[in-house]
Amino acid sequence: xxxxxxxxxxxxxSALREVRxxxxxxxxxxxxxxxxxxxxxxxxxSLVLTAPSTRCRLTAxxxxxxxxVAPELRDLDAGSWRGRTLDEVFAAEPEAVAAWLADPGxxxxxxxxxxxxxxxxxxxxxxxxxxxxxxxxxxEPAVVRGVLVHALGLPPAAFWRLDVPPLTATELTGRAGRxxxxxxxxxxxxxxxxxxxxxxx
Numbered sequence: 001x002x003x004x005x006x007x008x009x010x011x012x013x014s015a016l017r018e019v020r021x022x023x024x025x026x027x028x029x030x031x032x033x034x035x036x037x038x039x040x041x042x043x044x045x046s047l048v049l050t051a052p053s054t055r056c057r058l059t060a061x062x063x064x065x066x067x068x069v070a071p072e073l074r075d076l077d078a079g080s081w082r083g084r085t086l087d088e089v090f091a092a093e094p095e096a097v098a099a100w101l102a103d104p105g106x107x108x109x110x111x112x113x114x115x116x117x118x119x120x121x122x123x124x125x126x127x128x129x130x131x132x133x134x135x136x137x138x139x140e141p142a143v144v145r146g147v148l149v150h151a152l153g154l155p156p157a158a159f160w161r162l163d164v165p166p167l168t169a170t171e172l173t174g175r176a177g178r179x180x181x182x183x184x185x186x187x188x189x190x191x192x193x194x195x196x197x198x199x200x201x
Contacts, residue, residue: 003173021078114160
């Protein structure tokens, strides 16, 4: 059965703007304005999920969604770097940052490697094969990148070459082992012809 998976990246908060390893801080009203404007424009889905972070849950709420929390969609575990900016970590541990950026299997912070994240995100996608219709999930940008690396059979190093802007939809259509990709569609305040709000799964 063909399945459609729509991954929504959350609104941009201070952690994303500052390139800070997620400290799960709250979003401000200004951050959520775009999500509120897009409320009601997303297609209906048979399964609606959100990552457990504050920014994903607030984004889902602002979009008018009532999702189930999916721990599998949590952000990369940055271990001892959590709450610090990339610049701060690089100033203190330049060799560790260089190793982390060069080797997807490295986890000098003691948390999760990019390879492990890709495996986790890929396993979540593969498990969706038993779902029917359409799955809609508000997911961390790193998880969206991990899903894409897995779905398209890319090498883990490609993770760093993918950009997932805030409040965009990345869509996969197909089934495990054979996915078609539509990436980076911005959420808008009006439904597009391709995605009518009255659509059924």
